[in-house]
Amino acid sequence: MANDDIELVRSRSLEGLRQRKNHHNHGPSVASRPFAGRIGGNQEFTLNPSDASFDSTVKRVPDAGTTFTWKQSFSVHAFTDLELWKESICEGVGTCLQIYLSGLYAIGLGDSTTHTSLGPVTPAAFGAIANTFLITLFIYAGGPVSGGHFNPLITMSTFFARLSIFPRTVLYILFQCAGAVVAGFLVRVSLGRPAALFRGVPGCYIDPLIVSPGQAYTLELMTSFVLLFIAFGVGLDPRQRMVFGPALSPILVGFAIGLCSFASGVARPGYSGASMNPARCLGLMAAAENFTMHYVHWAGDITAAMLIGLLYWAIPIYEH
Template structure:
């Protein structure tokens, strides 16, 4: 072997040895990921154990760092003073903005293609379902380690009613999600350079009041949102699933559930362009269109679904009592 090759081999060996010694000494920086019971894909892997030395001090500031907590602890307002919680809410706002910007672009494009094929709304609904599946899964993967990867008031409110997220986190997340959604909607309008009236028919947010009654829209929104939460909680937030497939597959399964629900509701009823499944998305895109007809149903239906899911988890609790 040449002298140069021996020197390179020695340097490589020395570098590898130094790296292994640093790992043994614990010099690798600790990962900055705070425990949170409502983290999608976490399956309670990232909650704080009562045996942890810092358990009492952490839970006193933010009770949802633990697997279980009381309603009284949930409504403790000290969480609003937690700077890290505001940072996590900011990530929720930015992530929601980026997600809805992309979702708005392909929703508008697909909505205009509804009459382009003999299949009518089926083709754009199918493309939209696949797009939603990929979009949601990737964003959950991206935001999950920091904020829990909600990017949707429906998920955040459902986590609150199931006692997986405390009241301060719920309020901050929903406010930042809605703010990010409105910014995204306005950016979509600016990007396309179109008048608000041309953005009214958006899949998932448009309901023809002349064809669909408020009662029909409410039932469609409530039941599809409840189905989404039922699946999302079962595959993404139930700690019993960690023994089945672990946390890594959960975002993909949550994305699939969103795609399935959006497709089912997008082809079923004339005059109904699909369930919202995310009231912040419709808030942002309807702000861009300057049209809020039936928008209250996107909230009432989702809140009802979140409460039904909370009752279900109260009747059949995750943990033994």
Template sequence: MSTAPDLEKHATAPDTHDDARGAETRKRRRNQVSSRPFAGRIGGNQEFTLTPSDASFTSITHTVPDASSSFTWRESVRLTAFADVDLWKESVLEGVGTCLQLYLAGMYAVGLGPAAAATSLGPLVPAVVGGVSNWFLITLFIYAGGPVSGGHFNPFITMSTFFARLAILPRTVLYVAFQCAGAVVAGRVLRASLGRGSDAFKQVPGCYIDTALVTPGEAYALETMTSFALIFIAFGVGLDPRQRQVFGPALSPILVGAALGLCSYSSGIAREGYSGASLNPARCLGLMAAGERFDYHYIHWLGPLTAAMLNGLMYWVIPIYKD
């Protein structure tokens, strides 16, 4: 026959066990990786997106529809996502990443500027060095920022994902705003770090166009076609879900970086007076702000914007997914 203390011990044992299980559950939650699904993540091949079968599909896509690879234009332009705190955090990371990326890129860009006239090969040497440097730089930053924000660090990439219906309008607006702010900060800090005047930033490769040699139409054609080539490759290797079965999401950042390096190299040696395609409007915004000169800067935005629209049209005509 059980005594009163025995009954008390048996009664309290389940509570102790429940507390232990609760502590274990809380520990598992603390150790969960914090990464939100996003269809426009460069290098993810849409591997990290939600499907209607996911338990959290409705609750997450109600706020951020681009957590799924399929959403309507009406959902894309819905403004409720501006109230999402996590989206603001991801946008801040885009600004910080863009700032750091352009600070590093700006240093070797300023250093390579005089090399075009200092070597007998003209722009070939700085174009090669710049292209290879861009390859490594872009690849590493995509790896670093991809799990959180998608690793864009470039308004051109963000605009392209919007027109291809892989990113919602609020994300696009916030990302571009923070990317531009980060780029301007990078340009000003770089100028202060180097102790150089504005003249040192007026002929930076990829942002300098000699208006006496290159017409606006020529610059626009060069910017548009080079940007279109880059985004065609970037979407094919970094966002097409069919590539999961070919090489998976791990290799695609390297290929996107290689594509940008190739485009910057080829455009940097093709035309006298044209130092190469921008491929990142924020980069030129920051460096031209440091140089206090904005010759043809509108083309650094108009060309990529046109390419983003063309790429979006192509993905509408030839969609990735079947109806």
């Protein structure tokens, strides 16, 4: 059976399932807007052009459909969309909560780095396991509302791959960064520690006396690119819907970030692991009152996001 036939059969089956659910469910409709850049959704939750609300929805937020032009992406009309602001607030709150938790165990594990016979290996392993669960659960929690990004790296990459429009990208990153800074200071207040003790946070600390800017940039770039390559393949590519669907995708994305955290955390003395989330380091480094080489966390991630966008332009998802 041809791929088009398989997709048609599957589409009809899903539509039939929705109709049966609607027939037996007389309650209110679920408030979840279509969004192509939803992590773990594999573009399952996008509007079909045959949908009665397609034109009006896509006019407000073009990324509710599977494809849109750069001109549509840069339209400022979406800045006036109230629902987009609500989704952005969700990104800010989710990022705050996520970084608060990750900040707590990162600082705790950082203190134990020299307390084990294996040096940084044991803390890096525990940090990777914690990251796996943390990211997976937050994607599940935030996916139905905002797409579950909670990370400028993910938001920037979906923008360059034309899965998120420019207004969404700007608002998401602004709220993510604001939430991260709030989280950083909440961690500091919660632990009652001075700023100086926050400077060695794993995933953000780079010793400029040991690691050069070029080395740090390369490590951040390549680790982030690996994460995006896996995350896009398992959590955003619609071709994977036929393999395992959106239910398993967040778990695989969590495994990806856990693997990348561990690999980068044990590889280089003076380098406590790749950030892969510049908002996290912005928040925790703000609490530490020290931004040494913080530009690397942004430069590497922006480059990785551009590379994944270029890759999906060269090897497009949809046939034209």
